[in-house]
Amino acid sequence: MPGKANRMLILEFNELCPRLLARFMDEGRLPNFSRLHRTSHVYTTTTNDEHLEPWVQWVNFHHGIPEAKHRVVDLDEGHKVAEPAFWDVLAQQGKTALVFGSMNTAPAKSELVTLVPDAWSTRVPVPEEFRPFYDFVRAHVLGHTDRSAPKGVLGAFLRFMASHGLSPATVMHLAGQLIHERISRRDVRWRRAAALDYLQWDLFEHLWRSRRPDLAVFFSNSTAFLQHRYWRHMEPQAYRVRPDAEALATYGGAIRYGYEKMDRMVGKALSMADERTAVAFVTAISQQPNLRYEDIGGKFVYRPRDFRQLLDLAGIAQHASVEPVMTHQAWLTCRDEAEAAASATALLGLRMNGEPIMSARQAGDRVFFDCKFISRVPDDCLIEVQGRGEPVPFARYFGAVGEIVNGRHHPDGAFWLRVPGQSEQRLHDGKLPLEEAFQIVLSTAQASGVAGNLIPRPALAPVS
Numbered sequence: 107m108p109g110k111a112n113r114m115l116i117l118e119f120n121e122l123c124p125r126l127l128a129r130f131m132d133e134g135r136l137p138n139f140s141r142l143h144r145t146s147h148v149y150t151t152t153t154n155d156e157h158l159e160p161w162v163q164w165v166n167f168h169h170g171i172p173e174a175k176h177r178v179v180d181l182d183e184g185h186k187v188a189e190p191a192f193w194d195v196l197a198q199q200g201k202t203a204l205v206f207g208s209m210n211t212a213p214a215k216s217e218l219v220t221l222v223p224d225a226w227s228t229r230v231p232v233p234e235e236f237r238p239f240y241d242f243v244r245a246h247v248l249g250h251t252d253r254s255a256p257k258g259v260l261g262a263f264l265r266f267m268a269s270h271g272l273s274p275a276t277v278m279h280l281a282g283q284l285i286h287e288r289i290s291r292r293d294v295r296w297r298r299a300a301a302l303d304y305l306q307w308d309l310f311e312h313l314w315r316s317r318r319p320d321l322a323v324f325f326s327n328s329t330a331f332l333q334h335r336y337w338r339h340m341e342p343q344a345y346r347v348r349p350d351a352e353a354l355a356t357y358g359g360a361i362r363y364g365y366e367k368m369d370r371m372v373g374k375a376l377s378m379a380d381e382r383t384a385v386a387f388v389t390a391i392s393q394q395p396n397l398r399y400e401d402i403g404g405k406f407v408y409r410p411r412d413f414r415q416l417l418d419l420a421g422i423a424q425h426a427s428v429e430p431v432m433t434h435q436a437w438l439t440c441r442d443e444a445e446a447a448a449s450a451t452a453l454l455g456l457r458m459n460g461e462p463i464m465s466a467r468q469a470g471d472r473v474f475f476d477c478k479f480i481s482r483v484p485d486d487c488l489i490e491v492q493g494r495g496e497p498v499p500f501a502r503y504f505g506a507v508g509e510i511v512n513g514r515h516h517p518d519g520a521f522w523l524r525v526p527g528q529s530e531q532r533l534h535d536g537k538l539p540l541e542e543a544f545q546i547v548l549s550t551a552q553a554s555g556v557a558g559n560l561i562p563r564p565a566l567a568p569v570s
Contacts, residue, residue: 111383112382112383112526113321113380113384114385115314115321115322115324115379116387116388117372117387119326120326120327121333122329122330127520130362131143136368136369138370142376143522144530147522147528147534148531148533149534150519151390151520152519152538153166153517156173156174158516161209162178165210166544167390168544169189169190169212169541169544172539175189181209181431182226182431184212184227184229188212191205192321193214193321194214195548196548200218202219202319202321203219203220204310204319206306207243208224209325210226210227211223211227212230213230213231220317222236222240225240225244226429228437238266241259242259246298248430270312272308276308292355296332299329299364300364303328321551326368328367329367329368330393333393333512334512335360335512335513336361336512337361337396339353339357340358342354345512346397382526384526385523386521386522386547388520388522391517392519393515394513394514396511399480402480403482406507407476407480407507408479408505408507409504409507410434410436410477410504415503419503420452421452421491421494422453423441426449427439436475441471442471445471453466454466455491457489457490457492458488458489458490460490462478463477464476483500485501489503521538
């Protein structure tokens, strides 16, 4: 009979897909996922929220409530949630927690919780000791359009990592990546997303071993990124618009590569977990082929080349700050609600052929905005600025973001839980509402009972 957990380790691998996990495990490519899967309670989670976005559904999981109650619909809004996350509940019981990069969190409610927020967060305090790490990751994730990145980020980060778990294996991997980028005749820069995981895992493992938290949570978005970019290259037969032979050779294995790198971290996690440690794996949602836009050649999105340059074009005050979030979207923070309303109006005043090119939604003293275009924009298109002079080239201010957006979200996700002493797999029929996984995690981390009492939903079914 499974026993009680003294510690718990949770792997949050954003948007990994049950179908692809099964496929790659069957092919023998994911030995560590397979090992975890064979000894876990296995659930398929789902959601019927109005907005199918990971920054919505991760809030469901962390706080145990659906979107209809928490009302978070965008990134960098998690700070608005008043209900405690499961790590806050555990802290009330005297348990320590390390929350490492989890998406769209609220500030921790106890000093017993060390919370390093996601790279898109601007409203959750970053512990000062982790500032060199956080600034580097944020600069890497947001790219060159984020002007808030402090100078000297790389040097401070390397000094920090040298004393916080940087491993020789990671150094060799990063050096190999840079060399490969120089000598390869094909694009291999897309592998940098997985390379960042190596660095983040080194720090996470260092903190797990040195600080011994009762609960530790690790988040990764790298494979979700690869799926959005390269699903068309993995399964070209599903699409009407298909990549050429060179693109298939370059990117056809990108998603599998991401899963294999995730498998490496699963192996690390299993080696870190002793016989009294529970291990959970959760994806929140998943992805599927994005076939909605084949009639227009697939979906493209456009991101400002320089946010400040775009704001100047619209006539928005210099003191207004920009916080980029996913892909092409950003928050604009103003002095007050009146200024935010005026800024939203100014962004909507950027037009092409008389129609707005931007979407802009005010939320208090902030504006959430992006470019509305989802298909290719010809090079000779011009932006008209209401009440101002000659039109300006669209291409001067906007660039297409990477490849076609080939994967879209799917409401189903994976939730696997291995409790101490468990030696066989237990599949759970039906689909578990994602917010209900909150209570399962909480009960497990509280060590309040054995597995048969932890899982309130369908009867356990041993798998032969």
